[in-house]
Amino acid sequence: MDMVGTVCVFCGSSEGAREEYAEAARGLGTALAGRGMRLVFGGGRVGLMGVVADAVLDAGGEAVGVMPEALLEKEVGHQGLTELRVAGTMHERKAIMADLADAFVALPGGYGTFEEFLEMLTWAQLSLHEKPCGLLDTAGFYRPLVSLFDHAASEGFVRAEHRSLVLLENDPERMLNLLQSHTPPATGKWVVPEEL
Numbered sequence: 386m387d388m389v390g391t392v393c394v395f396c397g398s399s400e401g402a403r404e405e406y407a408e409a410a411r412g413l414g415t416a417l418a419g420r421g422m423r424l425v426f427g428g429g430r431v432g433l434m435g436v437v438a439d440a441v442l443d444a445g446g447e448a449v450g451v452m453p454e455a456l457l458e459k460e461v462g463h464q465g466l467t468e469l470r471v472a473g474t475m476h477e478r479k480a481i482m483a484d485l486a487d488a489f490v491a492l493p494g495g496y497g498t499f500e501e502f503l504e505m506l507t508w509a510q511l512s513l514h515e516k517p518c519g520l521l522d523t524a525g526f527y528r529p530l531v532s533l534f535d536h537a538a539s540e541g542f543v544r545a546e547h548r549s550l551v552l553l554e555n556d557p558e559r560m561l562n563l564l565q566s567h568t569p570p571a572t573g574k575w576v577v578p579e580e581l
Contacts, residue, residue, distance in 0.1 A: 389517070389564050391423040391449075393486035395501040396433035397494035406493045407436045409523040413492065413557040414440025420561060421446075425485045427478070428452030428470075430463035433492050438463055451481045479504065483514070488564040490519045493526040509569070510547045517567035519552035519560050527553065546570040 400407050414437040417424050424441045427434050428450025438448040447467040454471050456462075462469055472478040479501060491502040506518045520527040531553060538548040549570060554560040 389487045393425040393489045395498045396492035398432040405524045410436040411440040416557045418444035418446025423447040488517045515569040517564045522555045
């Protein structure tokens with residue numbers, strides 16, 4: 386794995402119901418800046434997006450936002466960023482974020498966060514990239530999703546080597562350690578069923 390220089394963070398445009406979520410976002414932002422890593426995120430100044438970006442900037446780091454034009458007002462685009470890129474569509478937004486990033490981390494969030502993370506995870510499964518994908522499991526937020534992954538693996542829908550693509554940690558510094566030490570599985574491309 387090449388050195389992780391830019392981390393794409395997916396997270397909610399809300400701060401959620403627990404203070405721990407914002408604390409984790411601040412911790413991750415501070416840790417990114419402390420290691421000289423650049424943040425790429427959805428570009429909003431509200432919710433956990435704003436918290437993680439502000440933490441990076443407050444610690445002297447770089448934060449690059451990517452936001453579709455249609456969401457600039459709805460999500461209130463962050464105007465204090467190192468760079469705010471405006472994309473035409475949600476698909477373009479994800480493609481830009483993916484291209485800029487060396488790794489992906491999901492903080493707590495809703496449907497959009499899940500969808501963004503799972504697309505990057507699927508691309509890793511298909512060997513479209515070899516970038517690490519981590520879930521920051523603040524206050525056990527991602528335990529139900531991880532249980533679903535385990536269930537899918539036990540039912541034969543996810544191979545063991547692909548299940549291992551999901552990096553799980555509840556501490557921001559340890560999550561960054563996992564990203565930096567990640568080695569993609571050696572399976573290579575998607576494996577077709579034996580009967581084919």
